[in-house]
Amino acid sequence: MKLTLEGIQNRKEWEEKGYSLPQYDIAEMRKATKENPFWIHFGAGNLFRAFHANVVQNMLNNKDLDRGLVVAEGFDYEIIEKMYAPHDNLGIVATLKADGTIDKTVVASVAESLPLDSNNESAYARLKEIFTNKSLQMATFTITEKGYSLVNGKGEQLPDITGDFVDGPEKPASYMGKVTSLLYARFKAGELPIAMVSTDNCSHNGDKLYAAILAFAKAWAENGKAEKEFVEYIDSNKVSFTWSMIDKITPRPDASVEKNLLNDGVEELDPVITSKNTYVAPFVNAEETEYLVIEDNFPNGRLDLTKGGLMFTDRDTVDKVEKMKVCTCLNPLHTCLAIFGCVLGYNKISDEMKDEELVKLVETVGYKEGLPVVVNPGILDPKEFIDTVLKVRVPNPFMPDTPQRIATDTSQKLAIRFGETIKAYASADNRNVADLKLIPLVFAGWLRYLMAVDDAGNAFELSPDPLLDTVCPYIEGFKLGETKDATEIEATLKPVLENDKIFGVNLYEVDMAEKVCGYFNEMLAGVGSVRSTLKKYL
Numbered sequence: 368m369k370l371t372l373e374g375i376q377n378r379k380e381w382e383e384k385g386y387s388l389p390q391y392d393i394a395e396m397r398k399a400t401k402e403n404p405f406w407i408h409f410g411a412g413n414l415f416r417a418f419h420a421n422v423v424q425n426m427l428n429n430k431d432l433d434r435g436l437v438v439a440e441g442f443d444y445e446i447i448e449k450m451y452a453p454h455d456n457l458g459i460v461a462t463l464k465a466d467g468t469i470d471k472t473v474v475a476s477v478a479e480s481l482p483l484d485s486n487n488e489s490a491y492a493r494l495k496e497i498f499t500n501k502s503l504q505m506a507t508f509t510i511t512e513k514g515y516s517l518v519n520g521k522g523e524q525l526p527d528i529t530g531d532f533v534d535g536p537e538k539p540a541s542y543m544g545k546v547t548s549l550l551y552a553r554f555k556a557g558e559l560p561i562a563m564v565s566t567d568n569c570s571h572n573g574d575k576l577y578a579a580i581l582a583f584a585k586a587w588a589e590n591g592k593a594e595k596e597f598v599e600y601i602d603s604n605k606v607s608f609t610w611s612m613i614d615k616i617t618p619r620p621d622a623s624v625e626k627n628l629l630n631d632g633v634e635e636l637d638p639v640i641t642s643k644n645t646y647v648a649p650f651v652n653a654e655e656t657e658y659l660v661i662e663d664n665f666p667n668g669r670l671d672l673t674k675g676g677l678m679f680t681d682r683d684t685v686d687k688v689e690k691m692k693v694c695t696c697l698n699p700l701h702t703c704l705a706i707f708g709c710v711l712g713y714n715k716i717s718d719e720m721k722d723e724e725l726v727k728l729v730e731t732v733g734y735k736e737g738l739p740v741v742v743n744p745g746i747l748d749p750k751e752f753i754d755t756v757l758k759v760r761v762p763n764p765f766m767p768d769t770p771q772r773i774a775t776d777t778s779q780k781l782a783i784r785f786g787e788t789i790k791a792y793a794s795a796d797n798r799n800v801a802d803l804k805l806i807p808l809v810f811a812g813w814l815r816y817l818m819a820v821d822d823a824g825n826a827f828e829l830s831p832d833p834l835l836d837t838v839c840p841y842i843e844g845f846k847l848g849e850t851k852d853a854t855e856i857e858a859t860l861k862p863v864l865e866n867d868k869i870f871g872v873n874l875y876e877v878d879m880a881e882k883v884c885g886y887f888n889e890m891l892a893g894v895g896s897v898r899s900t901l902k903k904y905l
């Protein structure tokens with residue numbers, strides 16, 4: 368059983384093994400999509416394949432759509448070369464249910480996959496052709512939070528960005544430069560309307576995309592590389608930068624799922640860790656639960672994607688629902704488990720949900736510290752949401768999610784995942800930041816994590832994070848078994864603790880720095896001291 372257009376011709380063979388196959392004419396769908404694309408996605412990683420592409424597949428099956436999607440990959444071209452091209456853009460989605468069964472679907476909704484690479488003339492020309500097509504309604508993104516950044520960890524502009532600002536839209540090297548050059552082509556084609564929809568886990572994600580693209584438009588206009596009307600176009604109601612909230616736990620492709628598919632007879636499933644550190648395979652594995660709530664602002668109209676389960680609402684509701692998920696009911700709890708999971712030697716998130724202290728930790732951070740300051744968005748109930756996260760989704764033993772995946776880019780996530788709660792306590796008349804006992808423990812846990820030595824005293828590898836080079840030097844002087852006096856710790860860690868980009872607040876200004884240092888010192892005492900610190904405070 369080969370995962371190619373030819374390989375799935377023998378439908379009976381796949382269906383006998385329980386695979387759901389596309390119920391539409393793939394060639395016809397691809398032709399229609401190429402002629403009149405309506406949806407392009409940037410970021411060909413796992414979430415896109417498990418969620419966006421699967422939604423479109425379901426809608427194609429139900430005849431709610433007649434066209435699929437185009438995907439562009441602008442950071443890690445290996446994903447296209449190694450996973451999309453050899454499999455004719457097909458992918459297997461393995462949905463891991465809480466009862467242990469796996470739904471297996473061959474998804475064929477990706478009509479075209481293209482590297483967003485300005486050195487690849489034909490692919491770039493094709494992308495411009497897509498962007499100048501009147502039919503295009505939306506561009507979605509899953510490129511991680513750092514994908515929108517124009518600066519490095521020290522706040523310095525990235526060299527590619529500086530070069531692109533000067534050189535203009537002809538041949539940009541940076542991701543956002545490339546995306547802006549496609550929008551420039553759309554502007555030149557008659558200021559055609561479009562919705563730019565970030566579906567990354569960052570607060571007010573649409574604003575991040577807008578800020579990056581606007582910076583390019585302004586720089587190009589200032590440097591005589593684009594008309595000033597291009598800036599007006601980006602700022603006009605012809606181009607929207609909608610906010611969204613996305614939710615579907617999508618772990619990296621897992622060996623147990625690969626084995627299951629191999630046992631069915633599916634061939635050539637080898638996962639790859641690309642040179643840019645993306646974990647990809649011809650299949651993706653994800654949970655069943657999914658939410659995609661999007662601000663309903665589509666200047667070129669939109670098809671009725673509610674039939675695929677997407678929810679459309681106003682910006683204020685998206686804001687509330689995103690805050691509920693990203694700042695309280697899911698992602699902070701994930702980060703607690705990621706940090707302490709790595710330090711306590713766990714390799715599976717669901718196993719951590721059998722650990723008495725860790726369960727108490729996430730319950731307290733979630734229900735006691737976070738939930739009281741959450742605003743109910745109305746369309747999803749925060750209490751029910753967190754209940755399902757902690758009782759069904761995260762403990763699902765069939766989900767091969769790892770603390771190491773979630774620990775990726777922690778420095779980029781602490782501010783939104785915990786900082787908003789701290790700010791809410793600081794600004795409420797009836798609350799006190801000092802009542803937050805465990806959020807500072809998690810911050811201390813992160814500093815302890817950065818030592819890259821687990822609670823048993825063994826070295827482990829830190830997950831990739833753009834700030835490692837910036838923050839690790841402050842941690843270098845600390846050794847397991849060597850506690851220090853409080854002033855010494857604070858003096859060393861001050862530049863980190865006062866960095867509001869990392870924590871969302873300056874920890875000194877909210878009187879939390881001392882508490883974090885105290886916890887950190889306790890966790891330094893020796894082998895087992897992370898566990899004993901958790902026991903002491905939980």
Ligand SMILES: NC(=O)c1ccc[n+]([C@@H]2O[C@H](COP(=O)([O-])OP(=O)(O)OC[C@H]3O[C@@H](n4cnc5c(N)ncnc54)[C@H](O)[C@@H]3O)[C@@H](O)[C@H]2O)c1
Pocket residue numbers: 409410411412413414415440441442443509510511512513514515542566567568569613614615616617618645646
């Ligand atoms: N996996 C999940 O459970 C999940 C759930 C909800 C939201 N998300 C959001 O989706 C994002 C992607 O998740 P995924 O599971 O697809 O990850 P993935 O590792 O499978 O794919 C990451 C994607 O981002 C791109 N990327 C990485 N670094 C980049 C950079 N510096 N600039 C531009 N592009 C870059 C990669 O090329 C790839 O396309 C997450 O960062 C998060 O914001 C993920």
Ligand SMILES: O=P(O)(O)OC[C@@H](O)[C@@H](O)[C@H](O)[C@H](O)CO
Pocket residue numbers: 568613614615616617697698701702772773775776
């Ligand atoms: O994807 P990230 O890197 O923002 O965060 C890791 C996980 O917390 C995240 O992917 C969750 O699985 C996801 O947000 C669930 O919807």
